[in-house]
Amino acid sequence: MVNYYIVIIVELYEKVMNRRRFTKNILIAGALGLTSYPIFKWVSINKNVSPDAFRPYANLIDELAETIIPRTDTPGAKDAKVGSFITKMLVSCTDNRTQNIFLQGLNDLEEYAHDKYNHSFLECSKTERLATLEHFEQKSTYRFNVLNKIENKFIGLPFILNLKRLTVQGYCTSQVGVTKGMAYELIPVHFQACIPLTPGQKSWATK
Amino acid sequence: MNIIGNAKKEVSYDAIVVGSGISGGWAAMELCKKGLKTLVLERGRNVEHIKDYPTAMLSPWEFEFGLSLTTKEIQQSPIQSQLTNAGNQHFFVNDTEHPYIQDKPFNWLRGYQVGGRSLTWGRQCYRWSDLDFEANLKDGTAIDWPIRYKDIEPWYSYVEKFIGVSGSHEGLAQLPDGSFLPPMELNCIENHLADSLRKTPDRLLTIARVANLSQVWDSRGPCQNRNLCTRGCPFGGYFSSNSSTIPAAFKTGNLTLRPFSIVSEVIYDEHTQKAKGVRVIDQQTKETFEYFAKIVFINASTINTAGLLLNSKSNRFPNGLGNDSGELGHNLMDHHSSAGAWGAHPGFQDMYYKGRRPCGFLIPRFRNLHQDKNSGFSRGYNLQGHGERAEWPDRIDSKGFGNDFKTKITTPGPWTVWMAGWGECLPYHENKITLHSDKKDSWGLPVIAVDFSFKENENKMMEDIKKTSGEMLEAAGFKDINIFNYSHPGGTTVHEMGTARMGRDPKTSVLNGNNQIHDVKNVFVTDGSCMTSSACQNPSLTYMALTARACDYAVSELKKNNI
Numbered sequence: 053m054v055n056y057y058i059v060i061i062v063e064l065y066e067k068v069m070n071r072r073r074f075t076k077n078i079l080i081a082g083a084l085g086l087t088s089y090p091i092f093k094w095v096s097i098n099k100n101v102s103p104d105a106f107r108p109y110a111n112l113i114d115e116l117a118e119t120i121i122p123r124t125d126t127p128g129a130k131d132a133k134v135g136s137f138i139t140k141m142l143v144s145c146t147d148n149r150t151q152n153i154f155l156q157g158l159n160d161l162e163e164y165a166h167d168k169y170n171h172s173f174l175e176c177s178k179t180e181r182l183a184t185l186e187h188f189e190q191k192s193t194y195r196f197n198v199l200n201k202i203e204n205k206f207i208g209l210p211f212i213l214n215l216k217r218l219t220v221q222g223y224c225t226s227q228v229g230v231t232k233g234m235a236y237e238l239i240p241v242h243f244q245a246c247i248p249l250t251p252g253q254k255s256w257a258t259k
Numbered sequence: 260m261n262i263i264g265n266a267k268k269e270v271s272y273d274a275i276v277v278g279s280g281i282s283g284g285w286a287a288m289e290l291c292k293k294g295l296k297t298l299v300l301e302r303g304r305n306v307e308h309i310k311d312y313p314t315a316m317l318s319p320w321e322f323e324f325g326l327s328l329t330t331k332e333i334q335q336s337p338i339q340s341q342l343t344n345a346g347n348q349h350f351f352v353n354d355t356e357h358p359y360i361q362d363k364p365f366n367w368l369r370g371y372q373v374g375g376r377s378l379t380w381g382r383q384c385y386r387w388s389d390l391d392f393e394a395n396l397k398d399g400t401a402i403d404w405p406i407r408y409k410d411i412e413p414w415y416s417y418v419e420k421f422i423g424v425s426g427s428h429e430g431l432a433q434l435p436d437g438s439f440l441p442p443m444e445l446n447c448i449e450n451h452l453a454d455s456l457r458k459t460p461d462r463l464l465t466i467a468r469v470a471n472l473s474q475v476w477d478s479r480g481p482c483q484n485r486n487l488c489t490r491g492c493p494f495g496g497y498f499s500s501n502s503s504t505i506p507a508a509f510k511t512g513n514l515t516l517r518p519f520s521i522v523s524e525v526i527y528d529e530h531t532q533k534a535k536g537v538r539v540i541d542q543q544t545k546e547t548f549e550y551f552a553k554i555v556f557i558n559a560s561t562i563n564t565a566g567l568l569l570n571s572k573s574n575r576f577p578n579g580l581g582n583d584s585g586e587l588g589h590n591l592m593d594h595h596s597s598a599g600a601w602g603a604h605p606g607f608q609d610m611y612y613k614g615r616r617p618c619g620f621l622i623p624r625f626r627n628l629h630q631d632k633n634s635g636f637s638r639g640y641n642l643q644g645h646g647e648r649a650e651w652p653d654r655i656d657s658k659g660f661g662n663d664f665k666t667k668i669t670t671p672g673p674w675t676v677w678m679a680g681w682g683e684c685l686p687y688h689e690n691k692i693t694l695h696s697d698k699k700d701s702w703g704l705p706v707i708a709v710d711f712s713f714k715e716n717e718n719k720m721m722e723d724i725k726k727t728s729g730e731m732l733e734a735a736g737f738k739d740i741n742i743f744n745y746s747h748p749g750g751t752t753v754h755e756m757g758t759a760r761m762g763r764d765p766k767t768s769v770l771n772g773n774n775q776i777h778d779v780k781n782v783f784v785t786d787g788s789c790m791t792s793s794a795c796q797n798p799s800l801t802y803m804a805l806t807a808r809a810c811d812y813a814v815s816e817l818k819k820n821n822i
Contacts, residue, residue, distance in 0.1 A: 240614035245444035
């Protein structure tokens with residue numbers, strides 16, 4: 053039990069320090085008047101975001117979604133036009149804070165790809181793309197769910213987790229996702245309570 | 260004028276019904292069938308069965324944002340949006356247009372349209388028993404109910420036979436069987452949990468008893484297992500005022516329905532000592548009208564009914580119509596349904612289901628059935644839940660990306676069961692609604708303030724629900740069990756009741772045993788406000804039965820010239 057608390061405290065400490073460092077960087081950059089310091093790190097997390105702000109990232113969002121849900125023997129995220137769904141959701145169904153976190157996440161991700169692979173995410177191989185997303189997921193998730201809940205509530209859902217949720221929602225409510233990626237019946241008529249799984253059984257797209 | 264039906268220009272009727280929701284619809288049908296020219300006043304727009312269900316046949320991809328609401332919609336309706344989605348939000352009010360004051364957090368869900376919340380109700384139909392009707396008397400809480408099970412029993416049957424309730428006979432004293440259509444079926448994991456529960460005395464798991472039709476009934480249905488009920492059902496697969504009582508009332512030729520009609524007060528006649536009619540504000544034009552009738556049924560829903568009566572002031576009733584006792588607006592109750600348990604089961608991996616059954620299961624009340632047991636709280640709860648295999652909404656936060664992740668979200672995951680306790684809330688005098696002294700709504704009517712909280716007995720019960728439901732899952736071999744208490748504020752179960760309670764004594768109650776205002780004999784109140792205690796059963800069936808019973812009494816009294 054003691055160890056459990058120590059791990060929680062250490063994780064929280066690391067997170068707080070990261071944020072402090074981040075805030076400090078902004079302050080330093082501000083004091084030095086560094087106009088080259090990325091603009092997204094300047095702004096308040098609750099600042100208004102123009103609906104056009106996501107447009108330059110359209111390709112990147114398409115490719116991120118396809119990396120999460122690729123085309124296999126069934127359609128993938130691009131076939132389901134998940135990228136435009138994500139942008140639409142961000143603009144109309146999320147608050148400023150979530151929009152800012154998302155934009156910042158896209159830039160962090162690009163920065164990471166450049167640092168690690170010397171090119172943008174769009175130029176990354178499939179393996180590099182997966183490794184990049186996995187890196188961000190690992191970085192954004194605490195080992196203890198209670199900490200994830202605290203972060204989500206007080207700071208906001210981390211970029212990578214929101215990207216994943218929006219991708220899944222977009223795919224799983226799209227026509228190709230619902231009808232080809234999963235199983236769907238508009239009017240089931242009967243309820244069959246207990247039936248054997250069929251080979252290659254997809255899950256129902258609606259509950 | 261938005262008048263539908265015969266006698267368009269009349270201002271006098273035999274009966275006026277305020278509200279067209281689940282109990283108002285019943286009052287309208289019963290009074291019309293008994294030959295009374297009846298005017299139904301509904302504050303919202305008309306909703307015609309099938310024609311006005313715009314989302315009913317839409318597939319997921321036909322919504323712009325899935326089923327998500329936009330930030331603008333959430334800002335406009337911060338309360339309703341917590342329990343609605345893009346498929347059914349048009350059947351709930353805009354919170355900004357219809358403000359209320361929360362003295363303590365209280366979610367007031369409202370459906371201002373013809374049919375009210377009967378379009379979006381949970382459709383669960385459970386009878387009360389004398390365990391419930393006698394509870395107040397036995398443990399000395401509040402006041403005694405003026406009726407017993409035998410008084411309402413034939414009316415339960417009468418209502419069930421008309422609306423169509425599917426369910427299973429279990430022979431339980433605390434949850435009497437009704438007139439049921441064939442039951443819906445339990446799935447593998449629910450049957451497994453049912454088998455496990457049989458080992459414990461007093462406990463069993465049965466399929467929910469719901470007003471979803473398992474066969475054609477009253478030329479409606481059957482249910483098509485779409486589980487999209489709250490959008491309105493084009494097949495008439497479940498009971499609503501719109502699909503059932505209102506069309507039946509129209510068929511008699513006696514119904515006049517006036518949408519967009521906000522009743523601002525009941526007009527009391529000091530000479531006859533009866534109500535002579537009601538005053539109405541047109542929701543759109545804000546013109547005022549008066550309508551007159553021999554009898555008035557108030558079915559505006561618990562909180563608005565109390566608000567309307569409080570606003571109906573006269574020399575005889577300076578504190579609101581029928582409020583000699585001072586209890587009008589008090590004793591507000593709502594079931595709590597926040598505490599429960601969730602778990603996943605490793606078995607039955609090769610089994611699935613087909614179709615979307617529009618209900619779950621019920622574990623009927625098992626606490627405090629016998630006097631000798633001491634649970635640490637009074638009254639009881641039932642557990643409602645459902646079993647299913649994890650699908651994409653449940654696996655959206657799974658780790659990983661790419662092919663494996665895609666497989667995870669598009670194939671069935673482990674079987675899971677979610678269940679929560681629907682618990683009785685005691686009637687506390689201090690849980691109440693009042694009219695604000697100077698804040699007014701767009702129609703110049705005083706804004707309603709709600710002051711409600713759950714208290715020690717409810718909190719103790721929620722602790723027991725958490726513990727007990729977790730133990731049930733554990734005993735049935737579930738893993739990853741998560742016990743929870745969402746701690747939702749009052750109102751969230753949408754079972755608000757009790758603001759104009761029935762009783763034997765005019766000094767301590769608003770209504771008598773026939774739902775008549777004690778000293779205004781031609782005014783009947785038969786929505787949730789009439790409830791003297793809450794039991795733990797979903798209440799709509801009881802409201803309908805009490806309404807049919809009161810209509811029968813009212814018409815017989817009218818014929819005898821007693822009112």
